[in-house]
């Protein structure tokens with residue numbers, strides 16, 4: 001499947017029918033193949049927004065279009081062929097091998113109890129190689145380190161061949177080398193990506209658009225250098241943020257300090 005545009009219109013969410021909203025009505029549009037970074041302080045609502053988009057928490061209002069399809073109107077299996085997610089919560093299938101977990105990504109593409117075909121096997125193999133997991137394909141998931149598990153979950157999501165990939169803090173647990181690798185992968189993939197990120201400099205580096213959240217609300221959405229201004233970041237994160245230009249790369253870089261009283 002190739003990348004699809006995403007149009008989110010006025011989605012809101014609360015934990016119960018009468019509970020107050022945790023996610024206030026939120027809208028944005030993302031072109032096919034672009035990367036959207038969702039940033040904001042702890043408890044801002046980033047994961048909550050992602051859960052509505054990947055069809056885990058039903059919105060109280062609004063809709064999520066992936067291409068022309070409203071993912072909350074699709075049968076779950078059809079939705080899973082369009083949207084894949086890598087979450088902070090990891091599966092508890094600790095006895096399954098790495099290859100078996102990655103193979104789970106092919107399930108939405110099979111009918112009934114059909115066994116995996118040659119194409120499924122080729123895709124699983126490709127993802128194991130791409131995420132440098134081949135040498136541990138037969139290891140039980142439960143024996144892996146946090147970073148290795150994270151890479152397995154990315155491989156499983158990509159094996160799903162989604163049009164939209166949702167990532168919740170994708171570089172958590174990863175060492176610098178594998179962080180760079182996953183970030184490079186994110187840039188190179190022919191899918192649309194929505195990812196929550198804590199590191200604002202990484203967000204500025206890899207995202208086409210950034211959505212800034214605070215208190216369950218979307219405050220701004222646009223190109224990183226327009227959204228991540230010193231004053232905005234300072235106010236939303238309660239820090240003193242400064243934008244500096246790095247030498248010799250010429251790249252902008254935000255630094256943060258506790259505000260002086």
Ligand SMILES: Nc1ncnc2c1ncn2[C@@H]1O[C@H](COP(=O)(O)OP(=O)(O)OP(=O)(O)O)[C@@H](O)[C@H]1O
Pocket residue numbers: 015022040041042043044045046047048049
């Ligand atoms: N099911 C729920 N019931 C009650 N409150 C919830 C529920 N899910 C989330 N919340 C609350 O909603 C707020 C937003 O949570 P969310 O996990 O979306 O934040 P976040 O921006 O992803 O935070 P973090 O950066 O800390 O991961 C938090 O205050 C959280 O405690």
